[in-house]
Amino acid sequence: MGNKTPLYDEHVAAGGKLVDFAGWDMPINYGSQIEEHHNVRNAAGMFDVSHMTVVDLTGERVGDYLRHLLANNVDRLKDSGKALYSCMLNESGGVIDDLIVYYLRDDFYRMVVNAGTHDKDMAWLEQQAAAFSVKVQERPELAMIAIQGPEARARVLALLSEDVRAVAEPLKPFFGAFAGGDWFIARTGYTGEDGFEIILPATDAVRFWQQLHAAGVRPTGLGARDTLRLEAGMNLYGSDMDETTSPLESALSWTVAWDPQERDFIGRQALERQREQGLSRKLVGLLLVDKGVLRNHQKVVVENGGEGEITSGSFSPTLQRAIAFARVPAGTGETCKVEIRGKLLSARVVKPPFVRNGKAQIEL
Amino acid sequence: MSNIPVDLKYAKTHEWTRLNDDGSVTVGISDNAQEQLGDMVFVELPEPGQEVAAAEACAVVESVKAASDVYAPISGEVVEVNEGLTDSPETVNQDAYGAGWIFRLQPSAAAELEELMDAEAYEVFLASDTH
Known part of the structure; x- marks a missing residue:
């Protein structure tokens, strides 16, 4: 038996099919992954993401710490509550994890990192913190619920008490704020839809989940979460990038803040070397032209020789086609082949996202 | 509990077979x-x-989750698919024993049907297969 989130009994009661995910018993679906996927694109679904790690970082030099720790630059965060997506790199430019960090005060940031990388992340955060006298505090007593979809905001706002709603309603995309003690509401997500991610005391989580459920917000499992994020063009740590790949090879160059030149973040030298020498591989989107389903680790064959590999592949419920991310030779053109059960099927190379706000972003 | 019709026979690899009046066998x-x-x-x-051998x-x-092989429960020639x-794979979910059938075989060794499980045996098999 694995770890259980505070919402475990709710998953069981809702007919969730529980699987092991990074040591946690988590719902993969509650019946139909595809229906849950469509429901998020068309209405509102909720995800228990309490297994993710919430870390509060405090201290006078926490800004300096994060400028050293992250490939993206927290100086981009001018307004309180603003969120930043970044990779945390090792010295050789490999990705230790990807994360969201919220700027709350000059001496207080909140970070959310992946569940599967919990132990090494915490060790790394602590190790780097010493030089900056930063306090690294994990918040395991907090739960986290993501409510996503075109109707998500309205459904959530209708349930909030007046004072909490006053904080949540004006939030702009990619901002978060504390509301009523330990409730933290952020307009962020991992689906390509509008919505909230709410970090709240575990003791409040069950009641709020039940209220959302009663209000018609449908429990949505990790299966749909994966197809939603893939359609939305969002990387998954461990599949699309890891410690052996840099952000430059993972379609995450946009998250690397090169300026100012003198900011010496961990991994910078390795990335600069890679940039000067030129990249040998890149991460692209694929759309399967032939019938079939793209899957992780299928072999990609490109025209001028060379091979790549699918890092995340699935059937896209929104597009009704197979889509994927694949790491391919840098010179890969507009088409390639994917080997599926010994046959070479045709695929088009496309630029993610595949879907945003319910609408296809690529030509089929 | 899953539905296990008593008029069908089952393979350990979770295919069902229906013996038709013309001697052919439908598989799903x-x-x-x-x-x-x-x-x-x-x-x-x-x-x-296509000629197939039992267990081939x-x-x-x-599914969205994974690809899974379907094995021929008995040997024979594929006479219909x-x-x-092709356009509605979800039929397999909606009507596994009816419209969701996958192919029809003309058995080359009909006695192989006797080696498959009946509904009761399949139910016991499922119970021992899942913990």
Whole structure:
């Protein structure tokens, strides 16, 4: 038996099919992954993401710490509550994890990192913190619920008490704020839809989940979460990038803040070397032209020789086609082949996202 | 509990078989199998005319989650495939024992049918297979 989130009994009661995910018993679906996927694109679904790690970082030099720790630059965060997506790199430019960090005060940031990388992340955060006298505090007593979809905001706002709603309603995309003690509401997500991610005391989580459920917000499992994020063009740590790949090879160059030149973040030298020498591989989107389903680790064959590999592949419920991310030779053109059960099927190379706000972003 | 019709026979690899009046055998996957696999999104059918041996992988059902082989429960020649699954693979989820059939075989050794499980045996098998 694995770890259980505070919402475990709710998953069981809702007919969730529980699987092991990074040591946690988590719902993969509650019946139909595809229906849950469509429901998020068309209405509102909720995800228990309490297994993710919430870390509060405090201290006078926490800004300096994060400028050293992250490939993206927290100086981009001018307004309180603003969120930043970044990779945390090792010295050789490999990705230790990807994360969201919220700027709350000059001496207080909140970070959310992946569940599967919990132990090494915490060790790394602590190790780097010493030089900056930063306090690294994990918040395991907090739960986290993501409510996503075109109707998500309205459904959530209708349930909030007046004072909490006053904080949540004006939030702009990619901002978060504390509301009523330990409730933290952020307009962020991992689906390509509008919505909230709410970090709240575990003791409040069950009641709020039940209220959302009663209000018609449908429990949505990790299966749909994966197809939603893939359609939305969002990387998954461990599949699309890891410690052996840099952000430059993972379609995450946009998250690397090169300026100012003198900011010496961990991994910078390795990335600069890679940039000067030129990249040998890149991460692209694929759309399967032939019938079939793209899957992780299928072999990609490109025209001028060379091979790549699918890092995340699935059937896209929104597009009704197979889509994927694949790491391919840098010179890969507009088409390639994917080997599926010994046959070479045709695929088009496309630029993610595949879907945003319910609408296809690529030509089929 | 999954549905296990008593008039069918079952393979350990979770296919069902129905013996038709003309001696041919229709094959699909069990309700339990479709439920384990989840939403079907693609079915790769065998070729009509193809000779298959018992326990040979001859079709593939793909759900959002994974690809899974479908094995021939008995030896024979594929005489018909369910073309409807090409455009509507979800039929396998909706009607596993009816419209969700996958292919039809003309058995080359009909006695092999006797080696398959009846509904009761399959139910016991499922209970021992899942913990």
